[in-house]
Amino acid sequence: MKKIIAIFVFCAGLGLVCSPWAVADNLKEDAEIIVDKARLVIEEVKNAPDSGPAYDLIRQCAGVAIIPDMFKGGFIVGGSYGKGVVVARKDGKWSGPSFVYIGAGSVGFQIGVQITDLILVVIGQNTMDSFLRSNFKLGADAAVAAGPVGAQATAATDLFLKGGIYSYSRSKGLFAGVSLEGAGLGTDFDLNRAYYQTTSNPKDIL
Numbered sequence: 420m421k422k423i424i425a426i427f428v429f430c431a432g433l434g435l436v437c438s439p440w441a442v443a444d445n446l447k448e449d450a451e452i453i454v455d456k457a458r459l460v461i462e463e464v465k466n467a468p469d470s471g472p473a474y475d476l477i478r479q480c481a482g483v484a485i486i487p488d489m490f491k492g493g494f495i496v497g498g499s500y501g502k503g504v505v506v507a508r509k510d511g512k513w514s515g516p517s518f519v520y521i522g523a524g525s526v527g528f529q530i531g532v533q534i535t536d537l538i539l540v541v542i543g544q545n546t547m548d549s550f551l552r553s554n555f556k557l558g559a560d561a562a563v564a565a566g567p568v569g570a571q572a573t574a575a576t577d578l579f580l581k582g583g584i585y586s587y588s589r590s591k592g593l594f595a596g597v598s599l600e601g602a603g604l605g606t607d608f609d610l611n612r613a614y615y616q617t618t619s620n621p622k623d624i625l
Contacts, residue, residue: 446613456487457504460536472567476540481547482507486537507625517621518610536589543582555604
C-alpha cells in the first residue's frame with residue numbers, strides 16, 4: 420500500500436493582500452497535507468482489527484478514495500464535508516493522487532462509531548469510470564454499501580461481482596463499515612492544479 424500514497428485563499432482589506440504566488444503556495448501546501456494524512460490513514464487501517472476483508476477488496480479493486488478527518492461526533496451528521504484523494508489501480512500498479520471533495524446532508528453509521536476518516540473502495544473499472552465524473556452521487560451513479568469487516572467477509576460477494584463501492588470509517592483505532600447513500604463526490608481541480616502544476620484533469624492523473 421505504500422504506492423497508494425506515493426483553499427483557495429483570499430486576503431483583502433487593511434493592506435492584507437494575497438498574491439497569486441502565495442495562493443498557489445498555500446494550495447500546494449494544503450494538497451501535500453491531505454496526501455500525508457491519507458497515507459497515515461491507510462497505514463493505521465492496516466493495523467486495525469478486522470480490517471482483513473477491506474484489504475482483500477483493495478488488492479482487487481479499481482481504485483480507492485481516502486477522505487481524512489471528514490466527520491466528527493453524533494449519530495447523525497448533518498451537512499458533512501471533507502476533502503481527500505482518490506488513486507486508481509491498473510495492472511497491479513497505483514496511480515498518483517487526484518484530489519476530491521465529498522459532502523452529504525446526513526450520514527448514518529453502524530453501532531454508533533464516530534467517523535473521522537473515510538475510505539471508499541471502488542470495485543470494477545466501469546464503476547471507477549463513473550466515480551471520476553465531475554458530479555458523482557453514491558447510491559445513484561453506483562451502488563454503495565457498508566464494507567464488510569471480520570465475519571462479514573462473505574457479504575462482499577454480490578457487490579464485488581456486480582461492481583460498486585464499499586465504504587469504511589476509522590476513528591480512534593476503530594474500523595467499521597459505514598452507510599453513505601446519497602453523498603455527493605466531485606473533483607477538486609484547484610488542488611490538482613496546485614499539486615501537479617501541469618494538469619487538473621483526473622483522467623490525466625489516474
